[in-house]
Amino acid sequence: MKTIQAYRFALDLTAGQERDMLAHAGAARVAHNWALAKVKAVMDQRAAERSYGVAEEHLTPSLSWSLAGLRKAWNATKPEVAPWWPEVSKEAFNTGLDALARALKNWADSRNGKRAGRPVGFPRFRSRRRTTPSVRFTTGAIRVAPDRMHVVLPRLGSLKLHESARKLARRLDNGTARIMSATVRLDGGRWHVSFTVEVDRVEGTPARPGSVVGVDVGIKHLAVLSTGELVDNPRHLVAAQQRMRSLGRALSRKTGPDRRSGRRPSKRWERAATRLGRAHTRVANLRRDGLHKLTTRIATTYDTIVVEDLNVTGMLANRQLARHIADAGFAEIRRQLAYKTVWNGGRLLIADRWYPSSKTCSGCGAVKTKLALHEREYACKACGLVIDRDCNASLNLATLAATFDTAGSGPVAARGADQKTRVRGQVATKREPGTTSVGQTGTVPPQGGTTKRVLTAAH
Numbered sequence: 490m491k492t493i494q495a496y497r498f499a500l501d502l503t504a505g506q507e508r509d510m511l512a513h514a515g516a517a518r519v520a521h522n523w524a525l526a527k528v529k530a531v532m533d534q535r536a537a538e539r540s541y542g543v544a545e546e547h548l549t550p551s552l553s554w555s556l557a558g559l560r561k562a563w564n565a566t567k568p569e570v571a572p573w574w575p576e577v578s579k580e581a582f583n584t585g586l587d588a589l590a591r592a593l594k595n596w597a598d599s600r601n602g603k604r605a606g607r608p609v610g611f612p613r614f615r616s617r618r619r620t621t622p623s624v625r626f627t628t629g630a631i632r633v634a635p636d637r638m639h640v641v642l643p644r645l646g647s648l649k650l651h652e653s654a655r656k657l658a659r660r661l662d663n664g665t666a667r668i669m670s671a672t673v674r675l676d677g678g679r680w681h682v683s684f685t686v687e688v689d690r691v692e693g694t695p696a697r698p699g700s701v702v703g704v705d706v707g708i709k710h711l712a713v714l715s716t717g718e719l720v721d722n723p724r725h726l727v728a729a730q731q732r733m734r735s736l737g738r739a740l741s742r743k744t745g746p747d748r749r750s751g752r753r754p755s756k757r758w759e760r761a762a763t764r765l766g767r768a769h770t771r772v773a774n775l776r777r778d779g780l781h782k783l784t785t786r787i788a789t790t791y792d793t794i795v796v797e798d799l800n801v802t803g804m805l806a807n808r809q810l811a812r813h814i815a816d817a818g819f820a821e822i823r824r825q826l827a828y829k830t831v832w833n834g835g836r837l838l839i840a841d842r843w844y845p846s847s848k849t850c851s852g853c854g855a856v857k858t859k860l861a862l863h864e865r866e867y868a869c870k871a872c873g874l875v876i877d878r879d880c881n882a883s884l885n886l887a888t889l890a891a892t893f894d895t896a897g898s899g900p901v902a903a904r905g906a907d908q909k910t911r912v913r914g915q916v917a918t919k920r921e922p923g924t925t926s927v928g929q930t931g932t933v934p935p936q937g938g939t940t941k942r943v944l945t946a947a948h
């Protein structure tokens with residue numbers, strides 16, 4: 490099975506290498522901004538000529554918006570615009586032009602209705618302050634050094650890794666992986682290299698064939714499984730979150746920038762902002778690490794995994810930090826499980842977002858009309874069951890899987906699931922609450938509907 494995977498490593502750059510990287514990132518920006526200015530100038534010129542009544546065929550020829558077209562225009566002009574161009578890799582300019590070509594295409598597609606989702610704005614100029622420095626290498630000698638502690642990139646030479654790249658190196662050595670590109674970027678105050686790799690994976694089988702597990706993503710715990718297992722948040726996460734909050738308060742006490750009065754931020758504010766940024770990165774890293782460990786374990790163990798769909802309305806209604814973090818984790822768990830179940834030969838089922846997994850009694854199936862967020866225990870009035878709220882929800886999700894198999898065995902249901910899969914794919918990539926993609930309009934909540942509407946297979 491061929492898959493595209495990313496391998497990301499932190500780098501330990503020398504001061505000189507860091508300067509080189511920033512020079513490359515700057516070159517990417519220069520090419521991007523030059524090409525954007527050129528595109529705008531041609532567009533304005535054509536609009537002006539049209540307003541004077543110039544015939545279409547006599548207008549200033551339009552500039553090609555494709556990467557090849559932009560590159561051709563750039564190469565013709567670079568000796569004037571950037572006489573220093575031989576000092577950096579051509580990949581740097583390519584990075585900037587590629588980003589612009591994509592942005593222009595997205596804008597055009599969005600305007601013509603060819604692109605779903607929120608309207609895409611016209612590309613903007615990139616400022617040195619606001620842009621994340623990044624360069625992508627797609628050609629030339631990109632490799633992992635034999636010691637597995639260095640990577641070699643064109644022009645930049647050998648860069649030291651913060652941790653060993655042995656997993657990737659092993660795959661490269663035995664021929665099950667091929668590096669397609671490498672991107673170096675400054676992420677959360679730290680340089681990283683991310684390889685896009687085509688990996689030939691051996692498909693696994695779940696350790697427990699035929700097993701079913703429901704996963705409920707919680708606030709207090711990372712997740713609750715229908716087996717009754719509470720998966721805790723990673724160690725140090727709570728401490729890191731507390732530090733993040735206190736640094737946030739410290740920042741708000743300092744003199745920050747003000748756009749209206751044009752006030753520049755104080756040095757203390759800038760230092761505090763850097764500290765806060767690092768704390769944010771650490772929290773994100775800890776969470777991601779915990780989620781990866783969890784999803785890998787679940788995907789290698791269980792055959793069928795049932796999760797809930799993203800709760801969009803809940804995300805809108807709740808502005809609490811904790812809830813936001815849980816919601817973000819929610820989408821991430823689902824994304825990771827979707828591809829890890831493919832790798833491991835299992836399957837992922839997604840419960841409809843209107844399925845009342847928390848409000849349903851896992852003992853007798855009675856549904857409550859109301860269950861406030863602070864009620865941590867589910868107490869059933871019908872059968873007297875008292876159970877942890879998240880545990881109850883995960884049990885309901887697991888029970889759903891059995892009904893899916895009976896309802897989903899017919900050809901009609903299978904086709905329905907297939908169609909929905911495509912729609913789901915779009916939903917999964919959307920992170921903003923309250924937006925509806927084009928493919929989704931007309932979806933109505935199932936009202937006492939059949940199971941095949943409540944559950945869909947992710948792949």
Ligand SMILES: [Zn+2]
Binds near residue numbers: 850854
């Ligand atoms: Zn009950």
